[in-house]
Amino acid sequence: MTPNTLSAYTRGGTPWIPTYVESIDPRRCIGCGRCFKVCSRAVLALVEREASESLEEDDDWDDDAETTALMTVRDPMDCIGCGACGRTCPKGCFTFSTP
Numbered sequence: 001m002t003p004n005t006l007s008a009y010t011r012g013g014t015p016w017i018p019t020y021v022e023s024i025d026p027r028r029c030i031g032c033g034r035c036f037k038v039c040s041r042a043v044l045a046l047v048e049r050e051a052s053e054s055l056e057e058d059d060d061w062d063d064d065a066e067t068t069a070l071m072t073v074r075d076p077m078d079c080i081g082c083g084a085c086g087r088t089c090p091k092g093c094f095t096f097s098t099p
């Protein structure tokens with residue numbers, strides 16, 4: 001049986017539209033890893049930030065935060081569209097798409 005993303009439902013029978021991860025803004029990401037921890041799939045990967053990649057200036061974050069790492073979308077086809085990564089991100093890095 002072929003999965004149909006347009007006919008997703010909650011257990012209670014309420015129609016539910018997945019929000020699939022589209023991209024992560026490298027200029028905003030501080031490499032905190034929160035999104036990785038909440039993702040139940042192998043979608044995201046933390047990588048070393050290239051020296052040439054600058055971090056967007058922002059004073060509302062702790063200066064001690066790790067900034068040498070960068071979260072990336074490793075396997076977007078494994079995303080189930082739960083949206084948890086975006087909800088936990090303190091920097092609003094994520095963009096999503098719907099089916």
Ligand code: SF4
Pocket residue numbers: 019020021038039040041043044078079080081082083084085086
């Ligand atoms: S939407 Fe869900 S499954 Fe997809 S990357 Fe985010 S946390 Fe993982």
Ligand code: SF4
Pocket residue numbers: 024028029030031032033034035036070071088089090091092093094
């Ligand atoms: S939660 Fe946001 S800031 Fe933290 S690693 Fe993920 S994308 Fe980057």
